[in-house]
Amino acid sequence: MLAGYETSARECVFRSLFKKASDAFDAEDFEESERLCHLLLTYDDLSMYHKAGCHRILSLGNTDFL
Secondary structure, three states, X not given: OOXXXXXXHHHHHHXXXXXXXXXXXXXXXXXHHHHHHHHHOOOOOOOHHHHHHHHHHHHOOOOOOO
8 A cells, every 4th residue: 555545444445346356357257357357347436447447348258248
C-alpha cells in the first residue's frame, strides 16, 4: 500500500472479487469469471478501473459481446 493512501473496506472487497474474476479467467473458468464480473457491475460505487476490467473480461467471452 502507498504511504498516505487509505483504502476502504469496500474497495478491498471489490479488489478481491476482481482478482478472483481475473484469476478465474486466466484459469479458463469463464463461467465463474463472468459471474463475478456481473456481480461487481451491480455496485454503483465500483471504481472505473474495476468497471473497465469487468467489461474487458466480459467482452472476451462467448456470450456477452460489448
